[in-house]
Structures are given as C-alpha cells and as structure tokens.
Amino acid sequence: MFLPLRSLLKREYLRWVRAPTWIIAGLLTPILYLLLFGQAFNLGKLVPPDPRAQAGLSAALLGAPNYFSYFAVGMVGMVAVTSALFAGTGVIFDKQLGILQRTIATPVRRSTIFASSLIFRGLLVVLPIFIVLGLALAFAQIPGLAGLTVTQNLGAVGLIEVLVAIFVLAIAFTSLFLAFGFLFARVESYFAVVNLLNLPILFTSNALYPYGTSPTWLQNITAYNPISLAVNVMRENFFGGAYYPHPAYVYLGGLVLWAAALGVMALLLASRALRTK
Amino acid sequence: MNSSDAIQTENLVKTFPGGVEAVRDVSLSVREGEIYGFLGPNGAGKTTTVSMLTTLLRPTRGRASVAGLDVVEHPREVRQEIGLVFQDSTADGELTGRENMELSGGLFGMTPAECRPRIAELLKRMDLVDAADRRVKGYSGGMKRRLELAVAMVHTPKILFLDEPTIGLDPQGRAGFWRYIQQLRQEQRVTIFMTTHYLDEVENLCDRIAIIDHGQIIATGTNDSLKERVGGDVVELRVPANAADISATLTSVPGVGEVSRDGTLYHVRCPRAEGVVSLLVRACDASGVAVEGVSVERPSLDRVFLALTGKAYREEGYDDGRASQASVFRGRGRGGR
Numbered sequence A: 001m002f003l004p005l006r007s008l009l010k011r012e013y014l015r016w017v018r019a020p021t022w023i024i025a026g027l028l029t030p031i032l033y034l035l036l037f038g039q040a041f042n043l044g045k046l047v048p049p050d051p052r053a054q055a056g057l058s059a060a061l062l063g064a065p066n067y068f069s070y071f072a073v074g075m076v077g078m079v080a081v082t083s084a085l086f087a088g089t090g091v092i093f094d095k096q097l098g099i100l101q102r103t104i105a106t107p108v109r110r111s112t113i114f115a116s117s118l119i120f121r122g123l124l125v126v127l128p129i130f131i132v133l134g135l136a137l138a139f140a141q142i143p144g145l146a147g148l149t150v151t152q153n154l155g156a157v158g159l160i161e162v163l164v165a166i167f168v169l170a171i172a173f174t175s176l177f178l179a180f181g182f183l184f185a186r187v188e189s190y191f192a193v194v195n196l197l198n199l200p201i202l203f204t205s206n207a208l209y210p211y212g213t214s215p216t217w218l219q220n221i222t223a224y225n226p227i228s229l230a231v232n233v234m235r236e237n238f239f240g241g242a243y244y245p246h247p248a249y250v251y252l253g254g255l256v257l258w259a260a261a262l263g264v265m266a267l268l269l270a271s272r273a274l275r276t277k
Numbered sequence B: 001m002n003s004s005d006a007i008q009t010e011n012l013v014k015t016f017p018g019g020v021e022a023v024r025d026v027s028l029s030v031r032e033g034e035i036y037g038f039l040g041p042n043g044a045g046k047t048t049t050v051s052m053l054t055t056l057l058r059p060t061r062g063r064a065s066v067a068g069l070d071v072v073e074h075p076r077e078v079r080q081e082i083g084l085v086f087q088d089s090t091a092d093g094e095l096t097g098r099e100n101m102e103l104s105g106g107l108f109g110m111t112p113a114e115c116r117p118r119i120a121e122l123l124k125r126m127d128l129v130d131a132a133d134r135r136v137k138g139y140s141g142g143m144k145r146r147l148e149l150a151v152a153m154v155h156t157p158k159i160l161f162l163d164e165p166t167i168g169l170d171p172q173g174r175a176g177f178w179r180y181i182q183q184l185r186q187e188q189r190v191t192i193f194m195t196t197h198y199l200d201e202v203e204n205l206c207d208r209i210a211i212i213d214h215g216q217i218i219a220t221g222t223n224d225s226l227k228e229r230v231g232g233d234v235v236e237l238r239v240p241a242n243a244a245d246i247s248a249t250l251t252s253v254p255g256v257g258e259v260s261r262d263g264t265l266y267h268v269r270c271p272r273a274e275g276v277v278s279l280l281v282r283a284c285d286a287s288g289v290a291v292e293g294v295s296v297e298r299p300s301l302d303r304v305f306l307a308l309t310g311k312a313y314r315e316e317g318y319d320d321g322r323a324s325q326a327s328v329f330r331g332r333g334r335g336g337r
C-alpha cells in the first residue's frame, strides 16, 4: 500500500513543481488579499479613537484587538476555499487523458488513489494558510502596517486546537471539491458548480465580517458554516472566548463532523467513479 | 479448454446501458507465449473485449480468465499479471519517460531499487535511453508508443494487451514498433493479445488471429488458414500485349493456384506470394515472355471480411451489391450503430 501511495504522491508533486505559474499564482493570491483588503479595509479607522468606541469595536469584532487581526484569521477560511477550488481539476484531467484509466488497470487500491489526491490537494490548501498566518503575524512587527496581534497566551492545547482546525478545514474543503472532480467528466461542469458554491460558502461565514449585524436566519446558517467553525476556534484561542457562547472545542467538534461528512461523500463518489462498470 | 491457456473466455457478452450490444458472444483461448491478433473494423467490439479481459469493464454475461484467474472474482490478481497498452497514449506528458516508468513500477508494488535495473534495460531495448529524462510531451508519436510499451513491461507482466498500438504511426514507425514487439516476445517470454484493423500488420507477427465483427467472432485461425479462405495472395504480372499465352506454364509453377489472363495482366493466385514471385518471373523468362511489371496484392482484412460476411451486410441493408470494400467500413465508425 505504501509504495503505490508514494508513487502517486510523487507524480502529483512533480506535476506541481513543473507548473511554476500555478505555484506562483496560487501562493501570491492570498498574499495579495492580505496586503490589499487587509490594509485597505481597516474598519478601525471608521471608529473614533476614544477608548469607549474602541472597546465597542473590539466587541463587534468578537474580541479581536483590530480589524486586521479579525480579518487575517478570516483569511484562513477564505484561502482554504479558494485554494481547494482546484482540488478536483487534476482528477478530471486524469480522466480525460486516460491516466486514471491506466492507474485503475494496476493493482493499486481504489482507496489509495483517493487518499493520494486528498493528501496532496490537502497539503496545497494547508500551505497557503500557513503563509497567510505567518505573514499576518510578521506584519504586526512592521511599523505602519496593520498586523495580526495575538492577545491571548495560546498554550499547548490552544496551539493544537488551532493546528487541528486548520488541517480539518483543509480536509473538509478538499474533500468537497475533490468529490466534484470524481463526479464530473468535464472541467466546464466542474467550475460551473464550484463557482456557484464558492461565494455562498464564503459569505455565509463570519470570515470577513462579524455577523452580529445580519438577519437571524443568516446568523443561523453562519453559525454552522465550516469556515465560521474553524475561524471561531482560532479567534477564541487568539483573542479570548468572552464573546463566544461555546468553548473552542465545541466548534472544533462541529468542524470535524463537517470534514467527516464531506470526506465520506468524496470517498463514495470516488469509489463510484473508480468502480468497474 | 486448457488450464495452461493464458487467456480464455466463454460466451463473453457486454451490453452497455442503453442497449448497445458491444460484445455479443466471444469464446476464445490464447495459449501461453502466443501472439494473438484480434481483428475487426471500427466498433466491432475489440476495445470492449480487451477492457473486460483487463478488468476495466465487467462482463454482462459469460466468463473470462486471464493467467488462470477469473477476471470478475480476482481482478487485483489479474491486474498484477498483465500489462496494457491502450489505444490512446496514457503516459503523463509532464513527467519524463523514466518517471512514467517509475510510477508504473511503484503502482505495481516495486521498490525504486527493483525498478531501476529493469527500467534501464527496457529503455535500452526500446531505444529510449537518450530521451529517458526528457518530458514525454516532447516525444514523437513513435517514441510515445514505445514508451507505452516500456511502461507496460516494467513489472514483467505475463500477458501483454495491446489495443491498436500502432494507431497514428506512419508505415515506418509501424514496422519499427512490430520489431520491438517481436524482440520483447523473444526476450521476455510474454503472451501478447493485440487488436488491430490491419491484416497485413499482423500477418508476419501473430501466431493466431480471430476476426470479430458486430461483437461476434466470425473466424479464427492462423494467418495462412484465413488467407486461404479468400484465396491467398494475388501476383499480377504485366506482359506485352502480343505475348504468347503462358497460362499453363505459370500454373505448373510450385505454390501456384489459379491463373487467369486479363489483356496484358496475368492474375496468379497463391497462398503465399513469397518465393513464388521469382519462380514466376523465371518461368516467364524461360518462355521468352518479357515481364514488364510485377505487383503483389495481399488479401486485406476487407477481402477476408467481405468473403466471410458479405451476405450478412446486405441483409442488414448496408449496401446492396454495390458494396465497395471501403464503404463497408466507412459509416460504421464509433457510435454509428
């Protein structure tokens, strides 16, 4: 099982490092978001500098010390979706080029084929997330730039919760889009559906805006959005849990359920696509 | 029915959803070490048959065993024993030839150390040493086909399936490819099951041939036995218009069947033209008739096929009597039926 998995991962890796445009664009996008949106939409500037108003802002931002800190964590959710968007394209090209057929004709297990896609595509989601977090933290050290300021002492448990949230979020969205890759035969159909889902997923989350101002029905959806759940885990650990009705592990649990459900869906669609007809 | 058969099928049937009966009833057996040719026009059911034998499609009915293993009950074990060259190239263009071979070895559970000498050997055999570390997208058509063969052989399969492996190659490339196949067979003791459109292509290569049409095998046999059914080769000798009639002399040449004269042309039928041509020319010389031109017409699949199915076609209303050989195959492409 190990040798075939290793071979499939190596192939994915070779294809990836040989497509410099893909790498550069993929890693540059989150950095641009962070620089442009993060620095420009500094909502904090809209609020008068007196301490009461600033405290009100911090409450609206659910404890984050400034909008950039709030936003940077939300970027993790946004980057998870936008990087995972492409997760299913490789499978579709492999179908069209007959490469998947060739792979199926070898004794490799169907689950190994699925696992290799999930692992590699998942890593391509996790990588830009860590770049975003790293940059946002670095910005805080540069005078004149807004940056991500962590106000809490994370501790080992907190750190683990944050890391698990990031990986589980990556698994959830990679599974979702990978599932469409196994489902569809054409890239056009794939992107039609992916584009349809992309924005609703993002905008029903609290990644970019505190959702206190939205209508109740939307707040209910937002509460269960996997991005919201992941972001809540991180924000509680970074900025404190005073504004959250549940401790971080509750949100983490919800996120794990999402990932499990989406993972099972992807696995089912993959085994359907890889089955002998 | 023999347990040492490399491939054996019994009444194999594949009906696709929507009711297309791609394979209707195929029973065949391929002996170990044999090169078996599977001939048929477009849409005959060749690829579908190969797909069932290679566990990529599930038979609707019937049984098939490959390397002594049932394809439905032991698909993974079957896959371990076979190599596959598809009708379309399936190597990854972004990877080098060597990387494609390593990938294949890994998928068959070979360690990099096990792969390395095997790959080096195959690259040498296939004349791909210089191109081994270039990306496959830059390969020529012939190189790609050779690479497919090399990739299929990395894990030392017992049985090699080739589905129209020379498609898209020029005649030279085709001849070259067949040399590689012959070499492989000699050196690696592998059983080969191959499909093709061209009888001439398998003529010097295949030990036995099956002809399939409409999903049914309509003839099996050796190359010679099939050709005899349509009268074998025809040698045409062009002579001057005023030359004396030497039909009797030509008929007496060993290996010659029927002789007919049509103006300045003699049509000489013989099971195999090789060796006979020079005897015929010498016979003409000896009779004082100057030979102005010689041509050999080999029975094409079209002729064998028409001879075997001529009636069936007309019954199905493809053409009535005017059935030119070409039109039989045209209009019956993929999805045409």
Ligand SMILES: Nc1ncnc2c1ncn2[C@@H]1O[C@H](COP(=O)(O)OP(=O)(O)OP(=O)(O)O)[C@@H](O)[C@H]1O
Pocket: B016, B017, B018, B020, B021, B022, B040, B041, B042, B043, B044, B045, B046, B047, B048, B049, B087, B334, B335, B336, B337
């Ligand atoms: N997946 C499929 N679904 C429905 N019909 C199919 C499918 N695959 C093949 N067919 C049909 O089955 C018949 C046999 O096709 P097959 O590909 O086996 O022919 P072939 O002998 O390999 O032809 P060619 O020489 O063109 O490769 C054709 O009529 C084809 O249209």
Ligand SMILES: [Mg+2]
Pocket: B046, B047, B048, B087, B163, B164
């Ligand atoms: Mg075919």
